[in-house]
Amino acid sequence: MTEVMAPMDGKILHVKAKVGERVQEDQTVAVMEAMKMEIQIVAPVAGTVVEIRVEPGQAVDPDTIVAVIQ
Amino acid sequence: MNEALWAGFEGLLLGVSHLTLGHLVMLVIGGLLLYLGIRHGFEPLLLVPIGFGAILVNIPLAGLMEKGGILRTFYDAGVLTEIFPLLIFVGIGAMTDFTPLLENPKILLLGAAGQFGIFSTLLLALALGFTRPESVSIGIIGACDGPTAIYVTSRFAPHLLGAVSVAAYSYMSLVPLIQPPIMKLLTTEREKNVVMAPVRKSVSGRTKILFPIVATVLTSIIAPLGTPLMGMIMLGNLLKESGVVARLKQASEQEIANVVTLLLGLSIGATMQAERFLKIETLLIMVLGLVAIALDTVMGLLFGKLMCLATRGKINPLIGAAGISAFPMAARVAQTEGQRYNKKNYLLMHAMGANTGGQIGSVMAAAIMLSVLRGLGIG
Numbered sequence: 001m002t003e004v005m006a007p008m009d010g011k012i013l014h015v016k017a018k019v020g021e022r023v024q025e026d027q028t029v030a031v032m033e034a035m036k037m038e039i040q041i042v043a044p045v046a047g048t049v050v051e052i053r054v055e056p057g058q059a060v061d062p063d064t065i066v067a068v069i070q
Numbered sequence: 071m072n073e074a075l076w077a078g079f080e081g082l083l084l085g086v087s088h089l090t091l092g093h094l095v096m097l098v099i100g101g102l103l104l105y106l107g108i109r110h111g112f113e114p115l116l117l118v119p120i121g122f123g124a125i126l127v128n129i130p131l132a133g134l135m136e137k138g139g140i141l142r143t144f145y146d147a148g149v150l151t152e153i154f155p156l157l158i159f160v161g162i163g164a165m166t167d168f169t170p171l172l173e174n175p176k177i178l179l180l181g182a183a184g185q186f187g188i189f190s191t192l193l194l195a196l197a198l199g200f201t202r203p204e205s206v207s208i209g210i211i212g213a214c215d216g217p218t219a220i221y222v223t224s225r226f227a228p229h230l231l232g233a234v235s236v237a238a239y240s241y242m243s244l245v246p247l248i249q250p251p252i253m254k255l256l257t258t259e260r261e262k263n264v265v266m267a268p269v270r271k272s273v274s275g276r277t278k279i280l281f282p283i284v285a286t287v288l289t290s291i292i293a294p295l296g297t298p299l300m301g302m303i304m305l306g307n308l309l310k311e312s313g314v315v316a317r318l319k320q321a322s323e324q325e326i327a328n329v330v331t332l333l334l335g336l337s338i339g340a341t342m343q344a345e346r347f348l349k350i351e352t353l354l355i356m357v358l359g360l361v362a363i364a365l366d367t368v369m370g371l372l373f374g375k376l377m378c379l380a381t382r383g384k385i386n387p388l389i390g391a392a393g394i395s396a397f398p399m400a401a402r403v404a405q406t407e408g409q410r411y412n413k414k415n416y417l418l419m420h421a422m423g424a425n426t427g428g429q430i431g432s433v434m435a436a437a438i439m440l441s442v443l444r445g446l447g448i449g
Contacts, residue, residue, distance in 0.1 A: 007268055007416035026413035034418055037402050042413045062268035 002045050004067040006060035010034030014056055017049045017067060029067050032060060041066055088130035092344030099347075100124035100339070103236070112243035116216065116335045120236065123339020134340065141340035144333050149224050149231070154334040155217040156302045161327030162217070162429070163306020164319045166397070168281055170423035172273045176377070177389070177420065181427025183373030184393025185435040187365030188212040192439075195358055200351070203227050203448055206439045208355055211238045212362025213432030214245065215395035220338070221299060222436050226443065232341035233352040237359035245399045246406075248360070249367050249391050253407050256371045257387050261378055262411035264386035269419040275311070282307040289434060295444060296437020303433060366394040370424070385420075392421035395432040401425040 006012075010032045017029045028040045029049070051068040054060060103121030107114035127135050134141040148154035171177060192209035200208060203226035210222045211234060219238040223231050241248065282304035290297040309319040341347075374390020388408050392400040404421035 005268075008419045009271065035398055035401070035422060037405060037418060039405070039416065039418065040409065040413070044414060062270055 001050070002047065002069045003065045004029050004041060004043060004069060006032060006054075006062060006064040006066055007039065007041060008032075008034050009061045010039065010059075012054045012056055012058045012060055012066075013038065015052055015054060015067075017043075017052065019049055019052055021049050023047065023049055023069065030054065043067075043069055045069060085130050085132075090130075090344065092348050093128045093130060095348060096128040096342060096344045097125055099342070100128065103339075106240075106243075113239045115331050116239050116338075117243075119332050119335025120239070120339040120342075123336040124232075124342040125339075126336075127340045127343050135343060141336060145337040145340055148330070148333055149220070149337045150228070152221055152224055152298070154330050154337065155221040155224070156298055157326055157330045158217040158334065159299060159302035160306040160309075160322045161324075161330075162397075163282070163303040163308075164310045164323040166303070166307055166310075166426055166429065167422075168307065168426050169271060169273055169278065170269055170419045171426045172277060172281060173269050173271070174420070174423050177423040178427040178430065179377070180370055180373055180390050180393035180424040181429070181431035182393075182434070183390065184366050184370035184395075184424070184428045185213065185431045186369040187362050187367070187394075188432075188435050188439075190365050191358055191362035194361065198354060198358075200354075201227075202446065203443060204230060206443060207234050208358050209362060210234075210432075210436055210439065211241065211355075211359035212366045213395050213435060214238070214242055214363055214366065214400070215397075215429065215432040216242060218299060218395070218432050218436045220334070222439065225440070226448070228341075229346060230351075230355065231338060232343075232347050233355040234359070235338040236342070237356050240356075241359055241363050242396050242399065245363070245394075245396045246403050248363055249400065249403050250407055252364060252367045253371060253388055253391050253403075256368065257375065259411075260383075261375065261387045262408070263415070264378060264383055265412065265415050266384070266386050266389075266417060266420050268416065269423070275313075278311040279308070282311065285430070289430070289437070293434060293437030293441050295440035296433055299433045299436060300430075303429070363394065367391050370394060370428075386415065386417055389417050389421040389424045392424040393428045393431065395425070395428045397425050397429055398422060400428070 013031045015030045023043045025046045030041045047069040100121045106112040107117030188209040195205035195208045207223035207227040223234045286304040370390035370393030374387030377385045392404045401421035405418035408415040408417035
């Protein structure tokens with residue numbers, strides 16, 4: 001299991017990946033906004049998304065788990 | 071009767087008969103600034119009033135910059151007295167979050183390194199025959215910080231205000247085009263791929279309140295002539311961090327900043343009269359301004375490389391490019407470029423630290439220059 005963490009303080013704009021979806025390494029899992037800039041949160045490894053733990057509009061920080069990949 | 075009609079008709083044509091080629095060129099330049107601001111979104115808050123000011127002041131016989139003219143009144147009241155750039159600084163302070171810098175204070179060094187281009191450009195301007203006060207005003211374009219450039223130039227070389235301001239704001243908006251090739255050229259593949267650990271917020275509210283007060287006292291003791299600049303930016307930041315004067319904070323970053331931006335832009339545009347602006351030195355200033363910003367980027371990156379080495383690869387040198395002021399544009403460029411080379415690279419907050427360090431650095435650089443000029447008996 002690999003946790004995809006939010007890289008910085010900000011707000012989730014969109015969640016791109018779906019539970020059960022197979023993602024490649026570096027594929028965008030979610031898009032967040034920080035300092036009025038859109039940041040792509042990417043999968044650190046290839047695998048299957050087993051859990052999405054954020055939703056659009058949610059505030060996040062570096063301790064927030066965005067998704068879990070198996 | 072006929073003579074009276076003819077005289078009246080001639081009166082209507084006075085404007086046209088006084089129109090020179092210089093006026094026409096400046097009308098086109100004013101239009102170009104408006105085009106860049108409106109169509110391409112290049113610093114529109116400034117380029118739109120500057121462009122329109124430039125058009126207004128190049129209408130023959132309108133006299134907007136003559137004594138008593140509306141633009142001359144704005145200029146005398148706000149630019150000559152340095153009030154406009156200083157009020158803008160209160161707003162910038164109220165908008166700036168110094169947390170990333172406080173989380174990692176050594177990044178301030180990148181903000182200092184990012185100012186060396188200013189001094190190199192100063193020497194270059196001196197070599198090209200500009201006077202000392204003019205050279206300082208040209209070098210400060212490298213700070214990539216409009217209000218600082220305006221403050222220094224209005225003090226030492228007000229006749230260059232139009233050219234220096236247009237160069238400063240144009241290049242600020244072009245930072246996303248100017249910096250990436252330099253960043254690519256000066257860093258190795260390995261350096262570009264350095265992933266930095268996330269910035270965690272551990273700075274206390276008390277530290278954030280104390281920072282603007284301590285920073286003002288310390289920097290002002292070192293360079294007293296920079297106190298107006300540093301004092302105003304830190305006052306704005308104290309309004310933000312104290313949390314007890316929300317109305318003043320809002321007024322500083324919105325109402326006051328908006329009104330002053332409009333009047334400052336118009337006043338700067340008003341200095342672009344054909345006979346003052348259409349000179350070879352304007353062209354030289356544009357070139358030197360570009361050199362200054364490029365050199366600042368180079369110095370920030372080189373220092374970033376040094377810090378990367380000193381920390382055994384914990385700092386990505388790309389954030390060094392954000393050591394120039396241009397806030398928050400330069401930090402965004404570092405994020406974009408960092409993620410271009412490594413998708414897992416999130417440099418934004420680190421670069422914000424360097425960027426806010428650059429803001430302090432540019433004010434300090436200006437303060438040091440003011441002190442040096444005072445030492446030389448100028449100003």
